[in-house]
Amino acid sequence: MNRQDMREGLSHTNRCLYCDTPFYEEISWRWAFGLTDNQLLCPPCQNKLESITTIGCSMCGRPSVEKTMGKTGGSDPSGSDPPEIGYVDPSVRLPNTFIKHPDVLCLDCERWKDTGIWADHPLQHRALYVYNAHLQEVIARYKYRGDAKLSELFSGKLKKLTRSLGKIDTVTVIPLQEERLWERGFNQAELLAERFPVQHVLERTSSSDKQSKRDRSGRIAALKGAFSLSTAARQTDWQDKRVLIVDDIYTTGATLRAAAEVFYTEGASHVFAVTVARATGKMKREP
């Protein structure tokens, strides 16, 4: 037993779930009372995650501008690209919770209003973190390299994020294509939603390429009619139901909207979505 192990045996140390270095837990009065969550990431890894505390759009949950502009050096995975000025009114700083009347919209959501059913059907979405370079790596490790334990980092926090939602009738996740599921061995969204009573009511109708390799218009076009209700779910009455969809990343919102549309056409009154990461700029091409 070396000195390191001795410290870990009888002290407030943890091993970082991401980088595996041992670290001391952050101490506080809440911590001493056992009121804090188990600290899973070491302070450096934790600090690289940018929590979304205030949002500038009450529909898609786009973070307030300062948050994305203020941080320099790596907040945007593309690095050199300028942050999206003009999408959202910089003076808007709403708390990152769901609200009854989402009427403060960013440019993106205004654009959605012109397409299809979205003129009078809201899709409120909230995310935990800004999708920055670090989070991109964490999610890549989780999703593509099968480090399924990392879902613990987010599953509890996602549950907390939905506290402001009120009553929900159905919680579901975006299904993976057979092919992808076979590749990965698990549905990343399903594990993230492990704290919810998830019902699998959605199905993929056609196989399409990975969403992450398309641009906005491509994504929207490709997703036309991509989801449908499963046979069992078609039997249930969706009239005036409130539905929550859990997924990992929100980029343009196209996937979530495609899924939400299925419920709205069946008569659902509200569809909501939560994700771990909210992309705010141009994305880097994945390897």
Next chain:
Amino acid sequence: MKPRFYCTVYFAVSGLAFSLLGLNFWSITFIIFGLLPHLKYITRRQTGWTLAIYSLTALLFFTYGSMYTSKIETNLTGHETNFQGVIKSVPRLTSSELNWSFQLKLDTGEFIQVYLPDEMDSSEPSLYETCYFKGKLEQPSPRKNPYTFDYKKYLYEQKIHWLVKVQSSHVYCEEPKVPLLKNLGSWRSRKISRMAQEDEKEIAALITALVFGDRSFIDKEKIDFYRRFGILHLLAVSGLHVGLITFAAYYLLYRAGFTRETAGTIVLLLLPVYIVIAGGAPSVIRASLMCMLVILSFKMKLKISILDIISAVCLALLIYNPLYLFHLGFQLSFLTTFSLLLSKSILTDSSRLILLAKTSTIAQMISFPLTLYHFYEFPVLFLPMNLLFIPFISFWILPLSFLTVLLQPVSGKLSDLLLSIGSASIHLIDRLTLYFSEVPWTVAVLGQPSDFMLWLMIITVVISLLLFESQRISLRVMGCSLVAGIVFLQAFMPYFKEEGSVTMLDVGQGDAFVIELPYRKGVYLIDTGGIMPWDNGQTLNRNESTGPGMYVIEPFLKAKGIKRIDKLILTHGHFDHIGETCYLTDKFTIAEAYYPKSQSIPEEAKNSLECLVEDRIPLIFAEKGMGWTEGKDWFYILHPEGDEDKENARSIVILASVNNVTLLFTGDLEEEGENRLLRNFPDLKADILKVAHHGSLSSSQEEFLAQVSPHAGLISAGENNRYGHPHTEVTNLMDSKEILIFRTDKHGAVTVKLKDGDYTITPFLLEEQ
């Protein structure tokens, strides 16, 4: 979840407290706090192991505590007369300046407290000398009044069970053999006595406190000032202080050309030396050990959390001396440091001034229940005072003090210069002291919290700190209001108490009765006690009281949360009844005073009455026929008439009814006065009688007792007084009339609680059989 190291310390403390105090709720509280972080994970298997480790720790420390208490029991029988041992504490002159007082370690390892007469021809005793002497062992006497200093307990907590008063002719001391550590200790004691001889007394005393950790040379009034403004911690060698010194030493060594590693090593070696120089109080040891461990962990390239370090130091100190658990300095030192560590998130992102303010506030909050328990007062102005004094003492006086001491052997002139600079700067403080001592609201007398209240206060403070951590303003406001609420509860509780009480305080030979009316509608003091000053030609400074005013009445009243005396009744002009008047006018607000109407005022009373006049306290000359009511309680003055010519015969006599119980206070009334009372009030009756004139034969004649026919008699007389009060004739007479006797010489203070026409009398001490 795996164990947390600091939680094992909770369990160690809990086990120790169980062994020292028996079943108590402090131990239970510690256990609960230790379990709290694990409750969430109670079903996991790892938590089982954790609980096993915790229980084992508690059990180990319980056993250790039990063994320790049996080990420190005395080996002396009390009949020994020849003693031999080593002086282990710096000998001090007692306040009467007649004796040297010091601790002696006997060859058996037991410590005793020694009083050695100070005589011209014999040499002063000094630290580490081996002494041989003859004397008689005495047990320290128990305290006789509630809320006063408990010398017996104080000595016990230093493992001392006996005192010896030495006959001076039988002393022989020899020079110590000098190992290094002792050399250092005697160097310290030489330095301290050298400092005591400096001309600039005040700054020298301050330097002694800051550098050598000995504040016994600072005026009691000054100490009082520091305490009342919540800055007393600055006079102790505190964590901040040790940290500053460590850093300064390291920085200077580094600047002087040493490598960081060497500088670290040197500081590491110097810190134990500093523990000895600074007097080795628990707070010094705590701070120094923590500094050493931090440096050590840097040296070993081992990142150790500061929380683990403080936990380890705490465990080590408790193993070294479990009785530290009762040491206020130990408690405060660990409590504040630990709390500040946990408050990290409250303290970050603050500017320096805000940081200082937050730190002071948190430290004050967490130590407030304990300091209130011991000193009964809350320093209202702690925040501005700390903001002012922490920089002043820590960054100006402290470096100055160290330079002075370091330069003393090198250049006397230079150190003298520094002394006068220091002296000049603390004159500024004196101005402030003077100004603020006059302002009455600077300190809130809240009284001593009960054990339960103390517990509630600590829990409240901890919860409010928890709330302060929140981002939400509403929760922070709630935290503030919780603390304010508990303070108000403590302050206003007496106003909801239906019970009235009369307390006969043990002021030695003399009288002092405190009457508290129901719902605190009034607080009266009948007589102040007083010890005739020795007639040695010295004029007595009114602030240098050594009498019962300071040691008995002030702590008693303050512990009850009393700052204002509504009526001070001086029954007559003898010193044992009015002697502490001047001291009390300084310390309390007195609304009005009564003095018997008489043709002349004796010489010994003049000073006291002058003090009343100086403070513009209305002085009422009492005579038969006066009286007042307060709700359904009433007070009638039955005596004097104003024509009596002996001082005792002039005594104010009061018949009182509190919650429908009648009490008769007779001062020092003698036979002729009693006759006069019987003539004027033939139906005079009382449930409780204050027996006149300390139970002297000159009063309390049979007819008087027969007429008044009290159920109980209160006698205030000094232990072994030279008049032989109370006289056996009187006590026999009372016995024959089946009057219960309560006397201060045997019972200490006596409390009479009055409620619904009924009363209970509780002596502070049970009579020895």
